[in-house]
Amino acid sequence: xxxxxxxxxxxxxxxxxxxxxxxxxxxxxxxxxWSWVRxxxxxxxxWIGEIYYSGRTNYNPSLKSxxxxxxxRSNNQFSLRLTSVTAADTAxxxxxxxxxxxxxxxxxxxxxxxxxxx
Amino acid sequence: QSALTQPASVSGxxxxxxxxxxxxxxxxxxxxNSVSWYQQYPGKPPKLMIFDATNRPSGVxxxxxxxxxxxxxxxxxxxxxxxxxxxYYCSSYTSINTPLYVFGxxxxxxxx
Numbered sequence: 001x002x003x004x005x006x007x008x009x010x011x012x013x014x015x016x017x018x019x020x021x022x023x024x025x026x027x028x029x030x031x032x033x034w035s036w037v038r039x040x041x042x043x044x045x046x047w048i049g050e051i052y053y054s055g056r057t058n059y060n061p062s063l064k065s066x067x068x069x070x071x072x073r074s075n076n077q078f079s080l081r082l083t084s085v086t087a088a089d090t091a092x093x094x095x096x097x098x099x100x101x102x103x104x105x106x107x108x109x110x111x112x113x114x115x116x117x118x
Numbered sequence: 119q120s121a122l123t124q125p126a127s128v129s130g131x132x133x134x135x136x137x138x139x140x141x142x143x144x145x146x147x148x149x150x151n152s153v154s155w156y157q158q159y160p161g162k163p164p165k166l167m168i169f170d171a172t173n174r175p176s177g178v179x180x181x182x183x184x185x186x187x188x189x190x191x192x193x194x195x196x197x198x199x200x201x202x203x204x205x206y207y208c209s210s211y212t213s214i215n216t217p218l219y220v221f222g223x224x225x226x227x228x229x230x
Contacts, residue, residue, distance in 0.1 A: 035219075043223075044224050045156075045209070045221040045224075046217075047218065047219040047220070050218070058218050060217040061216065061217065062217070094163055094164075102169070102170075103150070103152035103154075103211035103219070104152065104154040104166060104169035104209075105154070105156075105164070105166065105209075105219075106169070108164055108165075109163065110162075110163055111163050
């Protein structure tokens with residue numbers, strides 16, 4: 001398991017872009033899928049999307065038009081961009097990982113709360 | 119509305135066994151063995167408890183076990199302890215052109 005740590009603004013204005021970064025430590029990014037999962041306050045978990053260390057991506061169809069994930073192998077980190085945010089995007093955002101071929105998230109970041117408000 | 123159906127709450131007395139069900143469809147739970155269970159305390163990230171429906175990661179108590187039959191997976195906690203009081207989420211891998219991973223709405227386990 002690796003250690004994951006999210007970072008980014010805790011407050012984003014409506015219609016603007018949410019940008020988060022997840023730093024990976026304690027292991028290589030190779031052979032892993034790197035995901036983003038969010039949890040609105042008091043609600044359940046929603047998978048946003050993932051990126052492989054090679055750059056291949058998969059996204060939740062409900063968010064696909066607004067989501068971009070990037071991987072920065074030289075700095076051992078990956079990022080999330082969510083455009084045109086609304087109050088419905090207010091949530092704790094987690095980065096998580098799973099080994100290729102193993103469809104379970106075995107490492108999670110601590111999570112970062114992002115509030116969408118003017 | 120979550121893709122997987124879980125009971126909102128389950129309770130039990132210390133020492134008892136409880137089970138949490140997770141019902142999906144043949145496109146997720148029934149179609150793959152990739153069902154996972156996560157434990158979450160308030161303000162904390164989820165922790166993996168069961169993967170591939172029945173496997174326990176190293177370090178997880180053997181009081182936690184998983185099973186699957188058809189479109190329904192289950193998590194059983196035996197010898198219930200106060201520290202087991204938490205929210206539990208099931209998750210399943212699904213097919214391409216849907217969210218690759220779907221979650222249940224969560225089950226609050228209360229130790230009486």
